Amino acid sequence: MNFDKLFQSQLDQLKQEGNYRVFAELQRQCGNFPRVKNHSHGQEEVTVWCSNDYLGMGNNPKVMQAMIDTVQECGTGAGGTRNISGNAWHHKQLEAELADLHQKESALLFTSGYVSNWAALSTLGARLPNAVIVSDELNHASMIEGIRHARCQKAIWKHNNPEDLDRKLAALPANATKIVAFESVYSMDGDIAPIKEIVEVAEKHNAMTYIDEVHAVGMYGPRGGGVAEREGLMDRITLIEGTLGKAYGVVGGYITGSNALVDFIRSFASGFIFTTALPPAVAAAATASIRHLKDSSYEREMQQRQVARLRARLDAEGIPHERNPSHIIPVMVKDPVKCKMLSDILMDQFGIYVQPINYPTVPKGTERLRFTPGPLHTDEDIEYLVLALKTLWKQCAIAHAVA
Numbered sequence: 001m002n003f004d005k006l007f008q009s010q011l012d013q014l015k016q017e018g019n020y021r022v023f024a025e026l027q028r029q030c031g032n033f034p035r036v037k038n039h040s041h042g043q044e045e046v047t048v049w050c051s052n053d054y055l056g057m058g059n060n061p062k063v064m065q066a067m068i069d070t071v072q073e074c075g076t077g078a079g080g081t082r083n084i085s086g087n088a089w090h091h092k093q094l095e096a097e098l099a100d101l102h103q104k105e106s107a108l109l110f111t112s113g114y115v116s117n118w119a120a121l122s123t124l125g126a127r128l129p130n131a132v133i134v135s136d137e138l139n140h141a142s143m144i145e146g147i148r149h150a151r152c153q154k155a156i157w158k159h160n161n162p163e164d165l166d167r168k169l170a171a172l173p174a175n176a177t178k179i180v181a182f183e184s185v186y187s188m189d190g191d192i193a194p195i196k197e198i199v200e201v202a203e204k205h206n207a208m209t210y211i212d213e214v215h216a217v218g219m220y221g222p223r224g225g226g227v228a229e230r231e232g233l234m235d236r237i238t239l240i241e242g243t244l245g246k247a248y249g250v251v252g253g254y255i256t257g258s259n260a261l262v263d264f265i266r267s268f269a270s271g272f273i274f275t276t277a278l279p280p281a282v283a284a285a286a287t288a289s290i291r292h293l294k295d296s297s298y299e300r301e302m303q304q305r306q307v308a309r310l311r312a313r314l315d316a317e318g319i320p321h322e323r324n325p326s327h328i329i330p331v332m333v334k335d336p337v338k339c340k341m342l343s344d345i346l347m348d349q350f351g352i353y354v355q356p357i358n359y360p361t362v363p364k365g366t367e368r369l370r371f372t373p374g375p376l377h378t379d380e381d382i383e384y385l386v387l388a389l390k391t392l393w394k395q396c397a398i399a400h401a402v403a
Contacts, residue, residue, distance in 0.1 A: 018336030042348035057249030066288035078277035086277035106262035113243030116253030117142035119271025125150025178207035185215040190328030218247025302375030
């Protein structure tokens, strides 16, 4: 059996469909973000327009210094799993900071947001009696994987539709332990869940609520606690999950909730028990980032300003983008080959880096370029980007937005 031939045939098909992913070889530079060195072909320096380091905190002096200081004090790695030899004082400090951020009793760290979703949902679904996870149809792959691994009953409700959620919950057996899983900000379309309505439906049916705030923590609310904080709803949500790898500019994931809930996940989740802990330096840097954004609204305000400015300029030039209330701006191309071509030309000729978002990340026919303006993008950066898009929209014969 020629296994390589089997592998290659599917890779070739992926390329023909325009969905083959190519990773740019970029090198971030301290103090110069969003400009980075490009080690791929094309421009030597490019401006990043699709980073999830939404607020540029990966270059914040306080965050960098906290990491440097802790490496010098503690070394690099954690030394093992939290259970054996990797439980550091810095982990406990960070967990206390996260619990305070979401006004919960306790918090638990994971190595990534993907792992925190996978581990928490799979543990809840597997160990709670007669569990049924009721999941929004557009939930992230990490949530879907956690639900699949739980091997419990599941029900899928229409995206951001509390009425359909109500119907799905009402149809469940009386003895079911109901878990409603959803996100606040959906990363591809940038839409925001009607959290209050979802929580009210869940409370009506005595269901647990599980919200993924990974694209919202640091970004929304007076202290960066997410959309639930902004809406004054954190106390009504059972479990709040988030990440340290986006707005906080580091890496890692977490959950927050009651003492009993967090201890339950800590005690039974294999994704926590059997994996090496985050390095203490990472935990210290994340703690510094969270503390800074609890007190400082400047980064959020500047980011919101630049998002509004880019939207206004795209509108003025007729470049089609999805309307949503978040910081994510999907510019719609609706063709995988053209989407990849536009991304390549922007990189090679204009020094603009934005990844094409194609199937299976988004449904076929909804391919897009996903822009995430940040506080470190200048007005001149925005103008240059829009003029480049305007030029390419004409060259590539892509439809303009209808006024």
